[in-house]
Amino acid sequence: VYREVTEYAAILDDPRTAAAHVARALDVAWKVKRPVYLEIPRDMVSAGIDLPVDPPQVELRTDEGAVEEAVAEILSRLRAAERPVLIVGVEVHRFGLGALVIRLAEALGVPVASSFLGRGAFPIRHPQFAGTYLGVVSPAPLREVVESSDCVLLLGELISDTSLGVSADRLSERNLLLCVARDVFIGHHRYQDAPIDRVLARLAASPGLSRRAPAWRAPEAVPDTPSARDPHAPITIVDVIEALNAFADAHDDVPLVSDTGDCLFSAVEIRTNLCMGPAYYATMGFAVPAALGMQVSTGRRPLVLVGDGAFQMTGPELSHAVELGCNPVVVLLNNGSWEMLQAFFPAATYNRTVPWPFARLAELWGCRGFEVRTAAALRDALRLAWAGDGPALIEVTLQRGDISPVLSRFVAAFRQRVNRPLP
Ligand SMILES: Cc1ncc(C[n+]2csc(CCOP(=O)(O)OP(=O)(O)O)c2C)c(N)n1
Numbered sequence: 001v002y003r004e005v006t007e008y009a010a011i012l013d014d015p016r017t018a019a020a021h022v023a024r025a026l027d028v029a030w031k032v033k034r035p036v037y038l039e040i041p042r043d044m045v046s047a048g049i050d051l052p053v054d055p056p057q058v059e060l061r062t063d064e065g066a067v068e069e070a071v072a073e074i075l076s077r078l079r080a081a082e083r084p085v086l087i088v089g090v091e092v093h094r095f096g097l098g099a100l101v102i103r104l105a106e107a108l109g110v111p112v113a114s115s116f117l118g119r120g121a122f123p124i125r126h127p128q129f130a131g132t133y134l135g136v137v138s139p140a141p142l143r144e145v146v147e148s149s150d151c152v153l154l155l156g157e158l159i160s161d162t163s164l165g166v167s168a169d170r171l172s173e174r175n176l177l178l179c180v181a182r183d184v185f186i187g188h189h190r191y192q193d194a195p196i197d198r199v200l201a202r203l204a205a206s207p208g209l210s211r212r213a214p215a216w217r218a219p220e221a222v223p224d225t226p227s228a229r230d231p232h233a234p235i236t237i238v239d240v241i242e243a244l245n246a247f248a249d250a251h252d253d254v255p256l257v258s259d260t261g262d263c264l265f266s267a268v269e270i271r272t273n274l275c276m277g278p279a280y281y282a283t284m285g286f287a288v289p290a291a292l293g294m295q296v297s298t299g300r301r302p303l304v305l306v307g308d309g310a311f312q313m314t315g316p317e318l319s320h321a322v323e324l325g326c327n328p329v330v331v332l333l334n335n336g337s338w339e340m341l342q343a344f345f346p347a348a349t350y351n352r353t354v355p356w357p358f359a360r361l362a363e364l365w366g367c368r369g370f371e372v373r374t375a376a377a378l379r380d381a382l383r384l385a386w387a388g389d390g391p392a393l394i395e396v397t398l399q400r401g402d403i404s405p406v407l408s409r410f411v412a413a414f415r416q417r418v419n420r421p422l423p
Contacts, residue, residue, distance in 0.1 A: 023051055024052050067195075078108065086152075087152060088122040095196060097200055101155060102123070113142065116268070119268065119277075124273050124274075134268070134406070150174075152175050159178075235396060238404070240375075241404065244331070245270060255272060259277070261309060261339070262307065265404045295326040295327075318365055327392075329382070332394065332395045333396055337351045339402075342401075
């Protein structure tokens with residue numbers, strides 16, 4: 001729920017009126033019993049408040065008839081479908097609907113994909129999880145699962161370029177059922193005031209949801225680009241993804257925190273159940289502070305992925321780890337540049353980063369530091385870092401121009417779209 005205290009004229013003219021606006025907004029916010037984003041102009045923070053005598057009531061309407069009919073239509077579409085698929089979006093996490101979605105998915109026995117923002121909203125290591133769908137950027141087996149489906153139930157996300165990749169043209173009125181926030185859209189039908197939590201609860205409790213034997217293999221179980229390389233050769237980003245997947249297989253409850261850069265695209269292929277990243281605003285410098293926040297608030301020890309450029313923005317926050325009792329393991333992908341930007345504009349001459357002695361700095365901050373140049377060394381360093389009690393930083397030296405398979409498909413699709421002739 002978003003409410004802005006907009007009466008700026010009143011605020012400037014009369015702080016008492018302004019304070020009443022703030023009070024009313026707070027009161028409304030408190031009553032809706034949902035997360036609320038309330039924006040208050042800075043100069044009002046310490047203004048006095050007269051509580052309104054008769055505050056306005058706000059109630060989010062639920063139309064039981066709309067819920068009923070939406071559920072009936074979704075069920076009949078699911079039952080008639082030959083190859084139904086669920087796509088889990090970010091609202092499933094935001095509204096705390098993960099357990100319901102797992103129940104529904106297991107009752108249906110269908111493949112489940114996630115959107116980019118929704119990665120981790122459905123457990124990535126669940127046997128029905130087929131991958132993070134990014135439109136044309138996705139690996140072929142995942143595209144086949146989603147795009148050949150005659151019934152795609154998209155839960156908790158609107159379709160946009162950021163949520164489902166460069167193009168989700170294959171999803172259409174023909175095969176798409178969309179439940180988002182308080183609306184359900186099926187073809188030309190729109191059910192309003194049908195909240196996603198109510199719709200999902202009804203769906204999950206419906207009898208006779210057939211269990212289908214999954215006739216497919218989760219594409220992520222197959223390495224996207226198997227390296228099959230000498231573990232003592234100079235390490236590549238594909239080797240890093242493989243090593244981190246081997247690590248996730250051995251530690252299946254470790255959460256991954258990713259920064260922005262190629263690490264965010266690499267994270268799409270790293271199978272940790274929980275994944276946290278700035279996938280919407282793509283803000284660099286997120287991962288190290290976010291990892292400390294995660295560990296302080298949940299007690300879980302995170303694995304952190306960050307590029308050298310993003311680390312140069314906020315990485316020194318790692319110096320607080322020991323003091324805060326945090327022991328993240330940071331894997332720093334050092335390619336000596338802002339490689340993600342370079343990939344989009346290869347002629348650019350301004351993306352190089354200055355070299356920092358990352359592993360040595362980490363040691364000065366009370367962490368263990370590792371420098372690795374081969375896949376074998378990365379595996380050893382991960383083992384040693386995790387076995388230690390304290391925080392650690394593993395600096396992986398990569399070649400300039402070495403980018404993940406997902407980023408390279410994203411760049412190719414982006415170029416094709418930007419360069420296509422205008423209609
Ligand atoms: C705060 C902020 N500044 C700039 C950008 C634009 N940007 C996106 S990716 C990127 C480069 C990231 O470099 P690095 O962390 O070294 O990772 P790499 O791309 O090399 O994997 C930049 C500058 C951003 N997303 N956020």
